[in-house]
Amino acid sequence: MLYREAGQFKSSYAQDQQIFPILQDRIGVVLFLAFAFAVVPLVGDQYWLSAILTPFLIFALAALGLNILTGYAGQLSLGTAAFMAVGAFMAYNFVLRLPWLGIIPSFILAGLCAAAVGIVFGLPSLRIKGFYLAVATLACQFFVLWAIQRWGWITNHSASGVITAQKITILGYAVSTPAEKYVLTLAIVSVMALAAKNLMRSETGRAFMAVRDMDVAAAVIGIPMMQTKLLAFAISSFYCGVAGALYAYTYLGTVEPEAFTLDLSFRVLFMIIIGGVGSILGSFLGAAFITLFPIFLNIASGGISHAFGVEISHALVSNLELIIFGGLIIFFLILEPQGLRRLWQIAKEKLRLWPFPH
């Protein structure tokens, strides 16, 4: 009833190109953002803000980065965690050694460092395609982690390789409570998500998708292979780098290189598979799913424990988590290769007809 396009005509190309062409969508998004920015920090409880919402946003940003590279540009990457690590550790270094820069410029510079690493390890993509490229990114993943642990200056010669993120102050205002960190993260992620959406609906995005779908044809129509692929690596790594910096500063606090292992890379890859490859919304849906799922499982097992008086061990729950994760990946790949985002689209299409059957 409410969700109708009837009467909404587009009389200019500008209107047609909007991110949310349907009025109800626009209203919905504005309300949602207002809620997220204004209401949640005031009423949200500490645990939810610091342990669920903030990491969700951070992972959504990393998933966005990976989606740009793997989903839109078709270059499979298993090095996401390495790029996040570069972002985290370089942000630490910038804040430590150039404290007059300020936190946001430090994050940006850290992201640029990650982008530089991304370009270097993206060079093989000019000769190697598809699955083999994953190997190049694996080399990156292992090498970066090794470098962080071996090159003392990165961790300011800390004995154990662990660094502690400094306190964040923006223009003299301290950002220290969970609510404040959440709002900062939300602001950064929103801006970057908007930028990503703009990029993907303009020529850059089309060039990426062309390279993904058929790179020989893309070359024939004039799309420059090298610039396009390296740009994809650079932008993607930038996003992952900023996500890594946020990971250190607004979530973890103390950061060790072991936080950025191959496991994390796989985790982000799962987010985009489940959420929807090649979709901005999908990155968010996938990140939400993977962040919330273990919590849901914990609550469910707690509930079953109480209901049946059975002791469900922590180990059992985490093994079940693994099995269900793996099973869900397979399930999504078989039944809905386009992931949660496609399910969302289908739901919206049904909503357009509701309450009529067709």
Add this chain to the structure above:
Amino acid sequence: MAASLMSAPQIHLQQGSRNIGDVVLSVESVSLSFGGVRALQEVSFDVREHEVRAIIGPNGAGKSSMLNVVNGVYHPQRGKIRFKEKEFTDMDPHRAAAMGIARTFQNIALFKGMTVLDNIMTGRNLKMRCNFLQQALWVGPARREELEHRRAVEEIIDFLEIQHIRKTPVGRLPYGLQKRVELGRALAAEPTLLLLDEPMAGMNVEEKQDMCRFVLDVNDQFGTTLVLIEHDMGVVMDICDRVVVLDYGRKIADGTPAEVRANQAVIDAYLGVAH
């Protein structure tokens, strides 16, 4: 094969008078082999500005390979290509596109994951000037550029009569429409030379008439020089100015459609007479 030479569908189309100019593309003694297979042997011919040239020949004659050489996808072992006064021994696809050569492929090379509109928009990429930072911000120059190119692409969509499918993912379209979209993508680049690899393959009579109409309109309205590979003799006789015939990688005839049709070597090649 003889049957198809004689009883091809009769396509009656008006051809306006065109000013066929000087030689714009010239292929000189090009030889190409893959391992032991010799795809092209010492093939030479030229193409004049504003004309519609056909390359015909039995299957495996090397026609697609010839287009691939012109466009830089394959690199010939010997020979030269001269385009717009510049000589190349080796063209590369990016340079070919930048110089104004566009093409379509025999086995449709569209980007299956994108919509029709997006596919044709990719054809405009060489004309887009804004960098990615400007596009990320989507204000001012990037936005204006995007809308301006959208306008140009919509003109092509109108021209090809595919408005109703502009937002459909290309992978879902029937074969004939996909070929039309591919033509649209090639046109979007506003090419000087358009290479069409079997543009009418797999189409019924009506679709062929439509396609011929589009091809001739492109030549008429935009003055684009066309080189097309075609199997349908009726089409070739009707719309082409000059024809090159290839067989087993060699050129066996070159002239107007009437001349070529009467050429004994050509008839032998199609009938499969041993030679």
Add this chain to the structure above:
Amino acid sequence: MNFFIEVLGGGLLAGVMYALAALGFVLIYKASGVFNFAQGGMVFFAALTFVSLLERGWPFWLALVVTLATMVLLGIATERLVLRPLVNQPPITLFMATIGLTFVLEGLSQLMWGSQPHGLELGIPDVPMEWLSEKTNINISQFDLFAAGVAGILVAVLAVFFQKTRIGRALRAVADDHQAALAVGIPLQHIWAIVWSVAGFVALVAGLLWGARNGVQYALTFVALKALPVLILGGFESIPGAILGGLIIGATEKLAEVYVGPMVGGGIESWFAYVVALLFLLVRPQGLFGEKIIDRV
């Protein structure tokens, strides 16, 4: 000089172990075009099942047979539940499905048998061969030689199987073109079930040897990752390539660790093999024995 030979020898033998891990991948890739990331999970599952049965007092050969049977069942189940529904999807989708499968296997193994590491005794001690050490002062472990021997026999058997037998020929046909194989009457599903079972057997052998060397623990799953550089060098479809690739990777990795490592802080084993593979890919994307890919437009 002796030290060099020792390191080289150790590296070559480690390489044999890598090759053993890579073999399972080659088998499945050869027959179904899928890069089975779950091979590592299969190695872990096989090793863990075997060790757990042994610890419950089962005799060696019975445990072996039962584990093998389980692996065969696993292979058939995988084919039916994962591969068949995904039969026409692009390879990248299948690869991601096998990543999912790895996690399922991991969770399943630990669910069934617990997650502590286990030691595994195969009866061959990891001590240097005495007569060699006494004569030439070179220490090469008995166990390593045993593993090399087993791997060698396995490779020889598989190579003969693929080249000479009827089933081997059918497997190669299927790998080349599913439709054509069906057209000449090759029963596709049976073939895949056979292949995955053989891969399961190889996983078992690899699991036992690796498990005896390093202990049966979760890290075994990532055998898949170590096999990748080997496969890149040797090509994904070649059995002799897997051996050669394994030897090269093993040797260069060990030599680099010992001779180059100290200059840059050590620990380069974690990434060296990948960088070697990467450099190799840049020069020869199809590996030593692979087939050159020609892009036809």
